[in-house]
Amino acid sequence: MSGMRGGGGHRGRLDEEAQRAANAAAPKIPNLLTRTAALFAPHRRALILTAALVIVAAGLSVLPPLLTQQAFDRGLFPPAGTPNLPVLLQIVGLMLLIFLITTALGVWQTWLTSTVGNKVMGALRVRMFEHLQRMELAFFTRTKTGVIQSRLQNDVGGVAGVLTNTVSSVLGNTVTVIAAFIAMLLLSWQLTVVALILMPFLVIAQRRVGQVRARIATQTQESLSELTAITQETLSVSGILLAKSFTQQRAEIARYRDENDNQVRLQVRQMMSGQWFFGLVSLFMAIIPAIIYVVAAWLILGDVPVSAGTIVAFTTVQARLMFPLIGLMRVALDLQTSAALFARIFEYLDLAPAITDHPDARPTSADPSRIGRVEFANVSFFYPDRDGLAAPTLKDVSFRIEPGEFAAFVGPSGAGKTTISYLIPRFFEATSGRVLFAGDDVRELLQESLHSQIGIVSQETYLFHATIAENLRYAKPEATDAELEAAARAANIHATVRSFPDGYETVVGERGYRLSGGEKQRIAIARVLLKDPPVLILDEATSALDSISERVVQRALDEASRGRTTIAIAHRLSTVAGADTIYVVEAGRIVERGTHDELVSASGTYSRLYAQQQTR
Known part of the structure; x- marks a missing residue:
């Protein structure tokens, strides 16, 4: 109701000023990472089991490339010149067994991480709701109901993926990267240097992308809060009656459309931010095998022994290294993006109720002569x-x-x-x-x-x-x-x-x-x-x-x-x-x-x- 929201715009400014005052009163967030990690404390056993499964699965995932080398050098192209079928079957059977074990471990690990992540998210939502119930009446008179609802729904829901996948992703990808790096060194240190030479530039680019995405995430959540507030105000029975009685439906639709357009724009920006970075990573991954082939040929010409099995195994391991690295970079980006959401969540949790019970508070008197005075x-x-x-x-x-x-x-x-x-x-x-x-x-x-x-x-x-x-x-x-x-x-x-x-x-x-x-x-x-x-x-x-x-x-x-x-x-x-x-x-x-x-x-x-x- 834009005309009315001239009062409405003024009221919105008052709400924002009150909110900023409340935020300023809140203590600074000391250590976001530590506080986020503390949310997982009640689930230590499940996390330890998850970590064990992830480490085992990640370690096993590096064996197939090494077995591929053996399949080429001992099964398909042995020194004798003719394929050694019994050895090849043994190696292939071992590879299938490893795939079955890692698949089973992956399913188990996914169930554990999903359970823990959703329990943490649910507990966080209840904790915030419980905290808000203790806030004084003045807090609710100066804060839009829709803004409060957005903190409970949009902000907590926005960190769901991080809570569910971060632990397993970080552990699994880290172990895989370390194991793959060791395997690459064992296969050929020269080729390893070629494969990793551009990694520092990718890390620097990833950090810049994360900072941009974090800023966009904050703006996106603020826009979602405003959308929720508009919905709560205008689609309640009172809001609909007011809009109809003052024939302001079109103005309300326009107000919602403007904020929705802003939300769409921010969502597109958030989706597109970093796409060039991951495109660069994909390009890097695509050209590395070709470079490795050229370098391998150069090494062979220089009388450095490099077998066909080594080249095939190395490119396979290199691919297995790059995917976890990309996974770690995505997690880093997600964490930077989610930091803005966690900050908003902890901002509310850090609001101290202005009215609290004294440590020595007691029940009201049961004396019949005093009750009701x-x-x-x-x-x-x-x-x-x-x-x-x-x-x-x-x-x-x-x-x-x-x-x-x-x-x-x-x-x-x-x-x-x-x-x-x-x-x-x-x-x-x-x-x-x-x-x-x-x-x-x-x-x-x-x-x-x-x-x-x-x-x-x-x-x-x-x-x-x-x-x-x-x-x-x-x-x-x-x-x-x-x-x-x-x-x-x-x-x-x-x-x-x-x-x-x-x-x-x-x-x-x-x-x-x-x-x-x-x-x-x-x-x-x-x-x-x-x-x-x-x-x-x-x-x-x-x-x-x-x-x-x-x-x-x-x-x-x-x-x-x-x-x-x-x-x-x-x-x-x-x-x-x-x-x-x-x-x-x-x-x-x-x-x-x-x-x-x-x-x-x-x-x-x-x-x-x-x-x-x-x-x-």
Whole structure:
């Protein structure tokens, strides 16, 4: 939506700046090769066995050329002048046996390397997902979801081939190269010098190619991240509705096409980079045998004994040397290319969560007289802005909500009400002051224990693309059908669910779009009731509903708040008129507090807001 993405382009720049800030905050990667090798540590036994198989197979692969020499010199053209069939059959039989053994070892080795490589890749993906789950909420507010998805899918998937093939390729090709080099020296040191004279130039060229491919790989992954982000943004239900309602489908298609064209261009560049190098290597391989023939003739003319079997065996060994050398060069190129992907992966793994459990953190108190008590003591909070400065959101906020009390926070948009609700479960960390839960500073509590005591119903209800029953059981996986129905009845949604053809097995669709706003909200309330927390936070839970749906949902909320501490963030004052205490928040401060009647009669901010809503 290019017109809209003028805001969109600005937003994209903010995302990029936030991402760069996060990357800058991450520690430098100390030793990429060491860290990558450490991923294989849990698979030592399989790797040792793989190494043994590779070494044996590589060693055996050099024997056939030597046997070829014997087949020529002792079987086909022996000194006696006539072929020696028994000797030739023995040599051919030995060659076939070696081929069978190396084939079997190759299959076994491929299974081992594939298993280890894919397990390492899977563990790396889970490790990154687990790490991201521990990141603070602010990380996700400043980073595009599509970018995160790309790190998990494209970056980890991009190193799959390296993880699967590198170990066996490096070991096998190295052993083969060494064995072939020794065999060539044994056959003729003069011809060996000719065969290897250009190798240093190829190594230098390979390094240059690798540097180019690494740069292109980084650009390719960044482009893939952007493609994933565009897809995630525009092909979600919300994105499609937005594009259609503003007739921006063509603009979105153009945006996707432009990035896709960039991706195609980068993929072609990545594919073509190094092709001239491998073409040069192929040319080198093609002309070496011819040069060897000429040099061999020159040696023979110079009275250096070189047999026909030696020449045939040498060219065969030389070919077996060149292919592993090319393999090692390809691995080196792949490693240089994958270094960019590993750097991006470790970059995320090195991000330190801003909010972590203290080493001495403890569970929340089980004292019945304290459970449900929430207190702010001179709390201030600052959201960092995109210039790295700080914009104050809350300033010296203090209040105390007793167990079972219904407290409401009201005020103009942007006053800091939702921030208060985020600080209670420690989704954000207070800049100064103390947030207390059941009498304990939330920084001294285990986050998992704290979160288990709090239920949240927000304005933007999130439902999975699953059945109603599965969405409800997200709060309590072991819940019985009877418990589901009890929670649904309390949320005033059971009768509605039963009216659906599939009942609780009804699939709600992406983000619950097959349901009405009121139905989604009541399912969310039922989910919280199934969790049964002592503290319930209602963040603008009815602000997006029509008046009829609001009344139905409000009855469900009244039922949900019974017997537990309830903190309501409200825009419509009529929904919190019955609160025990109403806190009026303005410009990050609590400017008034009291009951509805007390605040209306006080002729302050609350009274003004109430009068405005009454006249609408």
